[in-house]
Amino acid sequence: MxxxxxxxxxxxxxxxxxxxxxxxxxxxxxxxxxxxxxxxxxxxxxxxxxxxxxxxxxxxxxxxxxxxxxxxxxxxxxxxxxxxxxxxxxxxxxxxxxxxxxxxxxxxxxxxxxxxxxxxxxxxxxxxxxxxxxxxxxxxxxxxxxxxxxxxxxxxxxxxxxxxxxxxxxxxxxxxxxxxxxxxxxxxxxxKPMSEEALKESIRIEIKQKGKNKKKLVLAFGNIGEKCAKDKGFNEDEIVIISNFVGFALECCDEMNIKEVILVGHIGKLSKVAYGCFNTHSRVNDVRLEVIALELALLGYDTELVRSVLTQKTSEGAVKFLGNGYEELYKNIGNKIVERMRIYTYGKMKCDAIMYYGFSDYSILYNSLDINKS
Known part of the structure; x- marks a missing residue:
């Protein structure tokens, strides 16, 4: 021992x-x-x-x-x-x-x-x-x-x-x-137990391997994100699971001269990126509900609604609480995610994001690829 x-x-x-x-x-x-x-x-x-x-x-x-x-x-x-x-x-x-x-x-x-x-x-x-x-x-x-x-x-x-x-x-x-x-x-x-370094090294290796001779990669936080990416037509050999390490993964993509990145994830993770958080672990930052609440306030929604969102336990719960009719909210959050990614990478690569809520039966809240087509 x-x-x-x-x-x-x-x-x-x-x-x-x-x-x-x-x-x-x-x-x-x-x-x-x-x-x-x-x-x-x-x-x-x-x-x-x-x-x-x-x-x-x-x-x-x-x-x-x-x-x-x-x-x-x-x-x-x-x-x-x-x-x-x-x-x-x-x-x-x-x-x-x-x-x-x-x-x-x-x-x-x-x-x-x-x-x-x-x-x-x-x-x-x-x-x-x-x-x-x-x-x-x-x-x-x-x-x-x-x-x-x-x-x-x-x-x-x-x-x-x-x-x-x-x-x-x-x-x-x-x-x-x-x-x-x-x-x-x-x-x-x-x-080293629970080694963040070891996990990052696995991500770096996968990006290096899958990014070889490619200009585009899809970054997913986990298995549901990977499933979502595949459902959207992306191939397994261009999808990398990055856990919470968004910034680190983007840096690795830059090292591989990747020109286009699509970030796919649950609103609970992706909403943090909208406000500049590139390590999405809840112990590092936990602003999921705050992002949704602030964006509601900026759109002029009633203060009581904003307060009610902040009382929800999870972002998943907040989305379900709000229900239908908040497309503009998710569009604003999604646009800020894409812009933050662009700023983080100094504009070197085209950045897109697909944001969903739910799990195996997820629903898409925002897809910049679709917005850019229209």
């Missing part, structure tokens, strides 16, 4: 280690045991973040020219789908050179735009480096120097995760064109 903690929402949460750290630790242990007559119970690795961690060995299988070691992924208090799964490394001798590949349960890249070349297993650049270094640093020495990957002295490493294919269905991998399993990830080697 990793004895490293962070504070989140006033709670002390335990950190864990990434699939990349698991693969590195298993590789290091397998290399040591392949060339030495010992059985390890734990192995220490230095993470890319510069923190040394000790990881327990889960299982060992040793043959004449190979050794297979597994470790169990410990995500700490982070609700990660890969937490508790076994990560295996098979280290075996080969004629020459160094080879790193994926086995059962490790996904394969099927699209361009990711950090790893299409057709290779989804073992990201940082874990690739740490895995190879784990082998090099623990090879037997000949005349005081480490074994080199020369003729007759090669090493092949195969990383696998038997439950990987099933678990990957619950991750971002299918959206990114990574099929058949999980990815071996980790730029720091450490998992």
């Amino acid at each position: 990793l004895d490293l903690y962070v504070m989140s929402d006033g709670k002390k949460l335990r950190c864990g280690y990434t699939t990349g750290s698991c693969a590195t630790a298993a590789t290091k242990a397998a290399t040591i045991m392949l060339f030495n007559d010992i059985v390890l119970e734990r192995v220490e690795i230095m993470t890319p973040k510069g923190i040394e961690i000790s990881i327990p060995i889960n299982s060992v299988e040793k043959g004449k020219d190979y050794c297979i070691v597994s470790v169990v992924k410990d995500g700490g208090d982070d609700p990660d789908m890969t937490n508790g799964m076994e990560i295996y490394a098979k280290v075996e001798k080969q004629d020459s050179g160094f080879t790193l590949t994926g086995g059962e349960g490790i996904g394969v890249i099927t699209r361009d735009g990711l950090a790893i070349e299409k057709g290779l297993h989804a073992i990201n650049p940082t874990p690739r480096k740490t895995i190879e270094q784990a082998v090099k640093d623990n090879l037997p020495q000949v005349k005081g120097e480490n074994w080199e990957f020369t003729e007759g002295n090669g090493i092949k490493v195969t990383i696998s995760a038997p439950m990987g294919e099933e678990i990957a269905k619950k991750t971002f991998n299918p959206r990114l064109g990574i099929v058949g399993g999980i990815s071996i990830l980790g730029t720091t080697g450490i998992v």
Whole structure:
């Protein structure tokens, strides 16, 4: 168990280690045991973040020219789908050179735009480096120097995760064109619980992958927004789910030279953007009802109606309370959303928005694409 903690929402949460750290630790242990007559119970690795961690060995299988070691992924208090799964490394001798590949349960890249070349297993650049270094640093020495990957002295490493294919269905991998399993990830080697950084990195990767050779992307807050976008005729390969990180997603689109963005979402999220809030998490800002109430006041509606809107518990409730006949209200909010997006991106890209209320049976309140057509 990793004895490293962070504070989140006033709670002390335990950190864990990434699939990349698991693969590195298993590789290091397998290399040591392949060339030495010992059985390890734990192995220490230095993470890319510069923190040394000790990881327990889960299982060992040793043959004449190979050794297979597994470790169990410990995500700490982070609700990660890969937490508790076994990560295996098979280290075996080969004629020459160094080879790193994926086995059962490790996904394969099927699209361009990711950090790893299409057709290779989804073992990201940082874990690739740490895995190879784990082998090099623990090879037997000949005349005081480490074994080199020369003729007759090669090493092949195969990383696998038997439950990987099933678990990957619950991750971002299918959206990114990574099929058949999980990815071996980790730029720091450490998992921070509830990590905003990790979620942002997933968004950045999806924008990079889907934005390659495209000029237009659709940004949706979640699954209902994605469904709405598809119902409006957009393809899955141009839709990115961005959670609450509107500003960050727009910045990523700018980096990819995207020229047109359509933001699709519930009025509860989108209304915040109308007044310059580009992180829509309720803990960061919660002005949903205030936006609706202020826009009603600006349109000259009775003060009692404005007060009544502010007493509603949710924006969904406010829309239902108002009922029909408020098209001008939603048009004004929608126009301000589009304008704020345009200002945020310094006018570099064409911005549109589709705003709805409801859930699986949602109804459209505003669609700037339709307005621009008329």
